Amino acid sequence: xxxxxxxxxxxxxxxxxxxxVAYMRKYWFIYLLVLPGLICMIVFNYGTMYGIQLxxxxxxxxxxxxxxxxxxxxxxxxxxxDPNFIRALKNTVIINVYKLAFGFTFNVLxxxxxxxxxxxxxxxxxxxxxxxxxxxxxxxxAGLVQVFLEYPSAADMxxxxxxxxxxxxxxxxxxxxxxxxxRGILTVSNIIKTAGYSAIVYFAAIAGIDPTLYxxxxxxxxxRKDMMIHITLPRILPSVAxxxxxxxxxxxxxxxxxxxxxxxxxxxxxxxxxxxYIYRISLGGGTEFELSTAMNLVMNLLGLVVVLLANKIIxxxxxxxxx
Amino acid sequence: MKPSSSNGTPYRRSMLSRFGFNFYDIFVYVFxxxxxxxxxxxxxxxxVASITPYEEYVKGGLMLWPRGGIDLQYYIAIFSTxxxxxxxxxxxxxxxxxxxxSVLVTSTMAYAVSKTQVRGMKVINALVVxxxxxxxxxxxxxxxxxxxxxxxxxxxxxxxxxxNITYFIIMRNYFTYSIPKDLEEAAxxxxxxxxxxxxxxxxxxxxxxxxxxxxxxxVINWNDYYNYMMFIGNKTNLQPFAWVLRRMLVxxxxxxxxxxxxxxxxxxxxxxxxxxxATIICAMLPIMxxxxxxxxxxxxxxxxxxxxx
Numbered sequence: 001x002x003x004x005x006x007x008x009x010x011x012x013x014x015x016x017x018x019x020x021v022a023y024m025r026k027y028w029f030i031y032l033l034v035l036p037g038l039i040c041m042i043v044f045n046y047g048t049m050y051g052i053q054l055x056x057x058x059x060x061x062x063x064x065x066x067x068x069x070x071x072x073x074x075x076x077x078x079x080x081x082d083p084n085f086i087r088a089l090k091n092t093v094i095i096n097v098y099k100l101a102f103g104f105t106f107n108v109l110x111x112x113x114x115x116x117x118x119x120x121x122x123x124x125x126x127x128x129x130x131x132x133x134x135x136x137x138x139x140x141x142a143g144l145v146q147v148f149l150e151y152p153s154a155a156d157m158x159x160x161x162x163x164x165x166x167x168x169x170x171x172x173x174x175x176x177x178x179x180x181x182x183r184g185i186l187t188v189s190n191i192i193k194t195a196g197y198s199a200i201v202y203f204a205a206i207a208g209i210d211p212t213l214y215x216x217x218x219x220x221x222x223x224r225k226d227m228m229i230h231i232t233l234p235r236i237l238p239s240v241a242x243x244x245x246x247x248x249x250x251x252x253x254x255x256x257x258x259x260x261x262x263x264x265x266x267x268x269x270x271x272x273x274x275x276x277y278i279y280r281i282s283l284g285g286g287t288e289f290e291l292s293t294a295m296n297l298v299m300n301l302l303g304l305v306v307v308l309l310a311n312k313i314i315x316x317x318x319x320x321x322x323x
Numbered sequence: 324m325k326p327s328s329s330n331g332t333p334y335r336r337s338m339l340s341r342f343g344f345n346f347y348d349i350f351v352y353v354f355x356x357x358x359x360x361x362x363x364x365x366x367x368x369x370x371v372a373s374i375t376p377y378e379e380y381v382k383g384g385l386m387l388w389p390r391g392g393i394d395l396q397y398y399i400a401i402f403s404t405x406x407x408x409x410x411x412x413x414x415x416x417x418x419x420x421x422x423x424x425s426v427l428v429t430s431t432m433a434y435a436v437s438k439t440q441v442r443g444m445k446v447i448n449a450l451v452v453x454x455x456x457x458x459x460x461x462x463x464x465x466x467x468x469x470x471x472x473x474x475x476x477x478x479x480x481x482x483x484x485x486x487n488i489t490y491f492i493i494m495r496n497y498f499t500y501s502i503p504k505d506l507e508e509a510a511x512x513x514x515x516x517x518x519x520x521x522x523x524x525x526x527x528x529x530x531x532x533x534x535x536x537x538x539x540x541x542v543i544n545w546n547d548y549y550n551y552m553m554f555i556g557n558k559t560n561l562q563p564f565a566w567v568l569r570r571m572l573v574x575x576x577x578x579x580x581x582x583x584x585x586x587x588x589x590x591x592x593x594x595x596x597x598x599x600x601a602t603i604i605c606a607m608l609p610i611m612x613x614x615x616x617x618x619x620x621x622x623x624x625x626x627x628x629x630x631x632x
């Protein structure tokens with residue numbers, strides 16, 4: 001009984017093997033192309049995942065990650081009881097809501113208005129100007145912000161903004177050290193840096209609008225403002241929705257580059273966000289390696305849930321999702 | 324951008340010619356031009372201020388135009404500081420290496436994954452995109468690099484970023500939607516192998532897209548200081564230019580080094596702000612040089628979240 005079954009099985013497995021070889025022979029080049037990237041991904045992206053267990057351990061450098069004793073959920077308890085963490089979480093969400101409320105609407109408005117400019121030369125010059133800041137790093141851009149908002153000192157006469165304030169008879173303001181203004185500075189500098197680039201998506205959508213719609217509206221006596229509100233705006237709404245959802249997906253993600261280059265000890269109460277806080281308590285001078293890993297894990301999980309929800313909604317909207 | 328000129332142009336042009344500019348037009352132009360000025364004026368100001376002679380500079384003002392001639396003393400002060408030259412060399416070399424590696428790895432992988440009919444590619448795609456939203460975080464990364472002996476070495480600025488996930492998605496979408504399937508099939512009917520299709524059909528067609536992505540990744544690498552800051556720390560002989568710039572902006576000791584160097588050369592003791600501005604210009608310059616090429620390409624679909632029409 002045994003031998004016939006093995007005989008019956010072996011040709012089948014052999015053909016499976018043969019099929020595998022044939023398949024590989026057919027597509028070997030595709031697999032070869034994917035290989036370097038796959039290795040990089042496994043080593044550098046998934047390789048970090050094993051370090052996540054630190055969130056549940058008490059790390060001792062001598063024992064290494066695997067050898068360190070388990071600590072259960074104690075780090076998560078510490079995290080919830082840490083007032084600075086709660087503050088950073090709150091700041092992150094508030095700053096992102098500001099960026100959404102002002103930045104996002106500004107992007108749509110800018111796209112619509114640039115599209116209304118009918119002198120080609122002016123339009124293309126404006127576009128060239130507004131895209132430019134996107135390509136500067138936040139270090140450079142933060143440098144520009146600092147130079148403009150600098151408080152007068154013994155060695156210097158202060159930034160342009162304070163020079164103007166003084167010449168108008170006011171007292172200079174130390175912008176980057178006042179907690180009340182910091183979120184505003186983050187929001188506005190973010191608008192200037194990214195609005196032009198973000199508008200590109202809407203230009204693409206506007207380009208897809210059927211021109212006959214405008215012609216028939218013109219015959220019906222619509223003026224250009226009416227056309228913008230009743231034709232252009234509704235037509236780009238799907239893109240607006242996608243961008244809105246993508247933006248929402250980043251609700252818990254803070255812009256480390258921006259905040260780290262602009263903040264100081266004076267504005268921690270309103271400006272300290274999760275990524276800067278995680279940095280400060282770990283590599284940036286602190287030793288809370290496990291706590292920061294735990295925070296990172298929670299942030300990632302929260303973010304992942306939001307992104308998956310967002311992608312579901314995008315799929316409903318009949319536009320191309322991210323996955 | 325272009326097609327808007329065709330949107331009901333005859334009607335709009337006649338509106339314009341009949342009434343000239345109305346209030347609405349004025350609002351549109353004033354708004355857009357003001358915002359454009361807001362975007363470029365800071366850079367212009369910094370450029371002008373950094374080449375203005377000291378006597379004029381201390382008078383302040385809006386610096387709309389260079390007054391009192393051009394004076395490059397701050398640049399001389401910067402370029403005679405040893406760590407600047409070294410950091411420029413580090414930045415250039417790591418940008419070239421990291422960009423080359425990254426484009427090679429990312430583009431080949433994106434092409435392979437765009438062949439969704441090949442078994443396993445959908446899984447690999449999902450695995451890559453997952454990383455966009457989930458990562459180990461700072462400390463696990465630090466420990467990993469330690470284990471790989473990358474910590475405090477030059478290569479930590481080059482190798483780990485080889486697979487760029489954002490541009491992986493953009494390139495994958497390009498290979499999926501923008502290369503006509505018929506073309507590849509026709510080549511195969513003519514006896515072309517997968518290898519031939521890749522090198523003789525796909526690569527030539529995608530040349531400009533790959534050039535654009537190369538530029539974008541190069542800009543990212545040029546601007547990057549994060550890997551140095553986190554994983555190299557205090558090896559000053561490895562610091563990239565972006566990091567030196569950051570130190571100039573926040574670190575008083577770095578600033579004093581440069582200022583004293585300038586004073587030692589018999590120059591006027593430069594004001595810190597002016598030195599910062601000159602440094603900003605040095606960091607901006609390479610990006611300004613490639614900006615025309617960047618702009619040419621990114622408007623044509625090199626954006627994430629492309630909307631299917």
